Amino acid sequence: MGAAVQDSGFRNMHDEVHGPEGLALLAAGVEVEAAVAYAWLGGRSNVDALIAAGGADRTREGAVALRFAVLAGAGAMAVLPKRYPETDRIYAGPDSWVLLKLAWRFGLGGDRAVELGTGTGLVATFLTTRYDRVVATDVLPAAAATAALSRQLLGPVGRSRLAVAVNDVAAGLAVGMFDFVVANAPWVPSRSAGGQIFADGGPTGFELPLRFLLGGSELLSDRGVLVLLCADLRFEDGRAPLIEALDELTDRGFAYEVEVTPRDTALSFEVPGVPEYMEGIESAAHVGVVVYRR
Secondary structure, three states, X not given: OHHHHHHHOOEEEOOEEEOOHHXXXXXXXXXXXXXXXXXXXXXXXXXHHHHHOOOEEEEEOOEEEEOEEEEEEOOEEEEEEOOOOHHHOOOOOHHHHHHHHHHHHHOOOEEEEEEEOOOOOHHHHHHOOOEEEEEEEEOOHHHHHHHHHHHHOOOHHHHHHEEEEEOOOOOXXXXXXXXXXXXXXXXXXXXXXXXXXOOEEEOOOOHHHHHHHHHHHHOEEEEEEEEEEEEEEEEOOOOOHHHHHHHHHXXXXXXXXXXXXXXXXXXXXXXXXXXXXXXXXXXXXXXEEEEEEO
Protein backbone atom coordinates (compact mmCIF):
# COMPACT_ATOMS: atom_id res chain seq x y z
CA MET A 1 0.00 0.00 0.00
CA GLY A 2 2.84 2.38 0.77
CA ALA A 3 4.05 2.28 -2.82
CA ALA A 4 0.53 2.97 -4.10
CA VAL A 5 0.17 5.94 -1.75
CA GLN A 6 3.54 7.36 -2.77
CA ASP A 7 2.99 6.85 -6.49
CA SER A 8 -0.43 8.51 -6.39
CA GLY A 9 0.77 11.72 -4.75
CA PHE A 10 -1.65 11.18 -1.86
CA ARG A 11 -1.14 13.44 1.13
CA ASN A 12 -3.05 14.19 4.31
CA MET A 13 -1.88 17.43 5.91
CA HIS A 14 -3.86 18.12 9.10
CA ASP A 15 -7.49 17.41 8.11
CA GLU A 16 -7.17 18.09 4.38
CA VAL A 17 -7.02 14.90 2.32
CA HIS A 18 -5.68 15.02 -1.24
CA GLY A 19 -5.19 12.36 -3.88
CA PRO A 20 -7.19 10.11 -6.21
CA GLU A 21 -10.68 9.73 -4.72
CA GLY A 22 -10.65 5.95 -4.31
CA LEU A 23 -7.24 5.85 -2.67
CA ALA A 24 -7.98 8.91 -0.53
CA LEU A 25 -11.09 7.26 0.91
CA LEU A 26 -9.33 3.93 1.44
CA ALA A 27 -6.33 5.56 3.11
CA ALA A 28 -8.61 7.60 5.36
CA GLY A 29 -10.17 4.38 6.65
CA VAL A 30 -13.49 4.98 4.89
CA GLU A 31 -15.55 2.11 3.47
CA VAL A 32 -14.92 1.63 -0.27
CA GLU A 33 -16.14 -0.81 -2.88
CA ALA A 34 -14.08 -3.99 -2.85
CA ALA A 35 -13.02 -3.40 -6.46
CA VAL A 36 -11.43 -0.10 -5.41
CA ALA A 37 -9.49 -1.82 -2.61
CA TYR A 38 -8.33 -4.55 -5.00
CA ALA A 39 -7.12 -1.93 -7.49
CA TRP A 40 -5.05 0.02 -4.95
CA LEU A 41 -3.79 -2.90 -2.87
CA GLY A 42 -2.63 -5.16 -5.67
CA GLY A 43 -5.53 -7.57 -6.00
CA ARG A 44 -8.02 -9.59 -4.02
CA SER A 45 -5.40 -11.89 -2.51
CA ASN A 46 -3.66 -8.96 -0.84
CA VAL A 47 -6.94 -7.63 0.53
CA ASP A 48 -7.88 -11.09 1.83
CA ALA A 49 -4.48 -11.33 3.53
CA LEU A 50 -4.97 -7.90 5.13
CA ILE A 51 -8.39 -8.96 6.44
CA ALA A 52 -6.98 -12.22 7.78
CA ALA A 53 -4.26 -10.27 9.60
CA GLY A 54 -6.84 -8.02 11.27
CA GLY A 55 -5.97 -4.91 9.25
CA ALA A 56 -9.27 -4.57 7.37
CA ASP A 57 -12.90 -5.69 7.41
CA ARG A 58 -15.51 -6.62 4.87
CA THR A 59 -18.07 -4.11 6.10
CA ARG A 60 -20.85 -5.42 3.86
CA GLU A 61 -21.15 -7.48 0.72
CA GLY A 62 -18.80 -5.99 -1.85
CA ALA A 63 -17.26 -3.34 0.46
CA VAL A 64 -14.01 -3.07 2.45
CA ALA A 65 -12.66 -0.67 5.09
CA LEU A 66 -9.22 -0.55 6.69
CA ARG A 67 -8.90 -0.67 10.48
CA PHE A 68 -6.43 2.20 10.24
CA ALA A 69 -5.92 5.46 8.42
CA VAL A 70 -2.77 6.48 6.56
CA LEU A 71 -1.17 9.81 7.41
CA ALA A 72 1.00 11.22 4.64
CA GLY A 73 2.73 14.46 3.76
CA ALA A 74 6.18 16.02 3.25
CA GLY A 75 7.72 12.60 2.61
CA ALA A 76 6.27 11.18 5.84
CA MET A 77 3.93 8.19 6.03
CA ALA A 78 2.34 6.60 9.07
CA VAL A 79 -0.42 4.28 10.22
CA LEU A 80 -3.06 5.59 12.64
CA PRO A 81 -5.05 2.73 14.22
CA LYS A 82 -8.81 3.19 14.53
CA ARG A 83 -9.16 0.63 17.33
CA TYR A 84 -7.10 0.38 20.51
CA PRO A 85 -7.57 0.18 24.31
CA GLU A 86 -8.40 3.70 25.51
CA THR A 87 -5.40 3.92 27.86
CA ASP A 88 -3.07 2.88 25.01
CA ARG A 89 -4.44 5.35 22.48
CA ILE A 90 -2.02 6.14 19.65
CA TYR A 91 -2.19 9.90 19.30
CA ALA A 92 -2.14 12.04 16.17
CA GLY A 93 -3.53 15.56 16.04
CA PRO A 94 -2.85 19.13 14.84
CA ASP A 95 0.36 19.32 16.87
CA SER A 96 1.67 16.22 15.05
CA TRP A 97 1.75 18.29 11.87
CA VAL A 98 3.30 21.22 13.73
CA LEU A 99 6.09 18.90 14.86
CA LEU A 100 6.54 17.64 11.29
CA LYS A 101 6.92 21.22 10.04
CA LEU A 102 9.49 21.98 12.73
CA ALA A 103 11.38 18.82 11.80
CA TRP A 104 11.38 20.06 8.20
CA ARG A 105 12.86 23.42 9.32
CA PHE A 106 15.46 22.22 11.79
CA GLY A 107 16.19 18.58 10.90
CA LEU A 108 18.45 19.41 7.98
CA GLY A 109 20.23 16.08 7.63
CA GLY A 110 23.14 14.10 8.99
CA ASP A 111 24.04 10.72 10.35
CA ARG A 112 21.72 9.86 13.26
CA ALA A 113 18.29 11.12 14.35
CA VAL A 114 15.82 9.95 16.99
CA GLU A 115 12.14 10.61 17.64
CA LEU A 116 11.28 10.12 21.31
CA GLY A 117 7.67 9.20 22.05
CA THR A 118 7.11 8.45 18.39
CA GLY A 119 3.43 7.44 18.54
CA THR A 120 2.46 6.69 14.93
CA GLY A 121 6.04 7.16 13.71
CA LEU A 122 5.00 10.00 11.39
CA VAL A 123 7.98 12.27 12.03
CA ALA A 124 10.42 9.37 12.19
CA THR A 125 9.43 8.23 8.71
CA PHE A 126 10.05 11.76 7.40
CA LEU A 127 13.50 11.80 8.99
CA THR A 128 14.53 8.78 6.88
CA THR A 129 14.60 11.16 3.89
CA ARG A 130 17.37 13.20 5.55
CA TYR A 131 19.27 11.00 8.00
CA ASP A 132 21.22 7.78 7.43
CA ARG A 133 20.03 6.16 10.64
CA VAL A 134 16.80 6.96 12.47
CA VAL A 135 15.54 5.54 15.76
CA ALA A 136 11.87 5.79 16.81
CA THR A 137 11.05 4.99 20.43
CA ASP A 138 7.94 4.93 22.60
CA VAL A 139 7.18 3.67 26.08
CA LEU A 140 3.93 2.13 24.82
CA PRO A 141 4.43 -1.25 23.10
CA ALA A 142 1.28 -0.54 21.04
CA ALA A 143 2.80 2.72 19.79
CA ALA A 144 6.10 1.06 18.91
CA ALA A 145 4.19 -1.65 17.04
CA THR A 146 2.27 1.04 15.15
CA ALA A 147 5.49 2.83 14.21
CA ALA A 148 6.89 -0.50 13.01
CA LEU A 149 3.84 -0.84 10.72
CA SER A 150 4.41 2.71 9.50
CA ARG A 151 7.96 1.68 8.61
CA GLN A 152 6.48 -0.89 6.24
CA LEU A 153 4.88 1.89 4.18
CA LEU A 154 8.33 3.22 3.28
CA GLY A 155 10.40 2.19 0.30
CA PRO A 156 13.41 -0.12 0.73
CA VAL A 157 15.85 2.71 1.53
CA GLY A 158 13.58 4.27 4.15
CA ARG A 159 12.89 0.91 5.79
CA SER A 160 16.60 0.16 6.00
CA ARG A 161 17.24 3.46 7.78
CA LEU A 162 14.53 3.23 10.45
CA ALA A 163 14.65 1.17 13.65
CA VAL A 164 11.79 1.10 16.18
CA ALA A 165 12.07 0.20 19.87
CA VAL A 166 10.12 0.30 23.14
CA ASN A 167 11.98 2.75 25.37
CA ASP A 168 11.29 5.25 28.15
CA VAL A 169 12.21 8.75 26.86
CA ALA A 170 16.04 8.85 26.47
CA ALA A 171 16.91 5.93 28.78
CA GLY A 172 19.65 3.70 27.38
CA LEU A 173 20.35 5.82 24.29
CA ALA A 174 23.94 6.88 23.67
CA VAL A 175 24.82 10.33 25.01
CA GLY A 176 26.13 12.76 22.38
CA MET A 177 25.38 10.49 19.41
CA PHE A 178 22.43 12.15 17.64
CA ASP A 179 22.45 15.01 15.16
CA PHE A 180 18.70 15.55 15.59
CA VAL A 181 16.32 14.76 18.45
CA VAL A 182 12.60 15.45 18.17
CA ALA A 183 9.63 14.85 20.46
CA ASN A 184 6.05 15.86 21.18
CA ALA A 185 5.88 15.63 24.95
CA PRO A 186 2.64 14.87 26.86
CA TRP A 187 1.61 17.93 28.89
CA VAL A 188 -1.80 17.21 30.50
CA PRO A 189 -1.74 17.03 34.35
CA SER A 190 -2.17 13.44 35.53
CA ARG A 191 -5.50 13.98 37.28
CA SER A 192 -6.98 15.26 34.01
CA ALA A 193 -5.36 12.80 31.60
CA GLY A 194 -8.00 10.13 32.24
CA GLY A 195 -5.40 7.38 32.37
CA GLN A 196 -4.38 8.05 28.76
CA ILE A 197 -0.63 7.56 28.71
CA PHE A 198 -0.08 9.59 25.54
CA ALA A 199 -1.43 12.71 27.32
CA ASP A 200 -0.14 12.33 30.90
CA GLY A 201 2.64 14.84 31.58
CA GLY A 202 2.87 14.29 35.34
CA PRO A 203 1.29 15.99 38.39
CA THR A 204 1.55 19.53 36.99
CA GLY A 205 1.87 18.53 33.33
CA PHE A 206 5.53 19.49 33.07
CA GLU A 207 7.32 16.64 34.85
CA LEU A 208 7.46 14.41 31.76
CA PRO A 209 8.28 17.24 29.29
CA LEU A 210 11.20 18.10 31.59
CA ARG A 211 12.58 14.58 31.14
CA PHE A 212 12.26 14.89 27.36
CA LEU A 213 14.02 18.28 27.45
CA LEU A 214 16.93 17.38 29.70
CA GLY A 215 17.36 13.78 28.52
CA GLY A 216 16.97 14.71 24.85
CA SER A 217 19.56 17.47 25.14
CA GLU A 218 22.12 15.02 26.50
CA LEU A 219 21.74 12.92 23.34
CA LEU A 220 22.90 15.75 21.08
CA SER A 221 26.16 15.57 19.16
CA ASP A 222 28.34 18.70 18.89
CA ARG A 223 26.25 19.82 15.90
CA GLY A 224 22.99 18.36 17.18
CA VAL A 225 19.60 20.07 17.43
CA LEU A 226 16.66 19.18 19.69
CA VAL A 227 13.09 20.15 18.76
CA LEU A 228 10.49 19.65 21.49
CA LEU A 229 6.78 20.52 21.66
CA CYS A 230 5.60 21.16 25.22
CA ALA A 231 3.75 23.62 27.46
CA ASP A 232 5.26 26.83 28.83
CA LEU A 233 3.48 27.05 32.18
CA ARG A 234 3.58 30.14 34.40
CA PHE A 235 2.41 29.53 37.99
CA GLU A 236 0.75 32.01 40.29
CA ASP A 237 3.63 31.61 42.77
CA GLY A 238 6.11 32.84 40.14
CA ARG A 239 7.46 29.49 38.94
CA ALA A 240 8.13 29.05 35.23
CA PRO A 241 9.52 25.48 34.96
CA LEU A 242 10.31 25.54 31.23
CA ILE A 243 12.31 28.75 31.47
CA GLU A 244 14.03 27.49 34.62
CA ALA A 245 15.04 24.29 32.83
CA LEU A 246 16.29 26.21 29.79
CA ASP A 247 18.37 28.44 32.07
CA GLU A 248 19.90 25.27 33.51
CA LEU A 249 20.74 24.08 29.99
CA THR A 250 22.31 27.46 29.24
CA ASP A 251 24.62 26.93 32.22
CA ARG A 252 25.58 23.55 30.70
CA GLY A 253 26.64 25.15 27.42
CA PHE A 254 23.43 24.95 25.36
CA ALA A 255 21.52 27.69 23.55
CA TYR A 256 17.81 27.72 22.83
CA GLU A 257 14.91 29.34 21.00
CA VAL A 258 11.21 29.23 21.96
CA GLU A 259 8.25 30.04 19.73
CA VAL A 260 4.51 29.79 20.38
CA THR A 261 2.85 27.24 18.10
CA PRO A 262 -0.11 28.05 15.81
CA ARG A 263 -3.36 28.67 17.64
CA ASP A 264 -5.09 25.52 16.38
CA THR A 265 -2.85 23.27 18.46
CA ALA A 266 -4.15 21.59 21.60
CA LEU A 267 -2.87 24.15 24.15
CA SER A 268 -2.57 27.61 22.67
CA PHE A 269 -3.46 30.26 25.22
CA GLU A 270 -0.99 32.85 26.51
CA VAL A 271 -3.29 34.87 28.79
CA PRO A 272 -4.99 34.30 32.17
CA GLY A 273 -8.18 32.24 32.17
CA VAL A 274 -6.75 28.75 31.92
CA PRO A 275 -8.94 25.64 32.40
CA GLU A 276 -9.96 24.74 35.96
CA TYR A 277 -7.94 21.52 35.88
CA MET A 278 -4.74 23.57 35.57
CA GLU A 279 -5.12 24.82 39.14
CA GLY A 280 -2.47 27.27 40.32
CA ILE A 281 -1.36 28.18 36.79
CA GLU A 282 -1.57 31.83 35.79
CA SER A 283 -1.02 31.32 32.08
CA ALA A 284 0.15 28.73 29.58
CA ALA A 285 1.24 28.46 25.97
CA HIS A 286 1.93 25.53 23.68
CA VAL A 287 5.44 26.09 22.34
CA GLY A 288 8.15 24.66 20.17
CA VAL A 289 11.57 24.61 21.85
CA VAL A 290 14.78 24.36 19.85
CA VAL A 291 17.98 23.49 21.78
CA TYR A 292 21.52 23.19 20.40
CA ARG A 293 25.06 23.17 21.72
CA ARG A 294 26.94 26.46 21.67
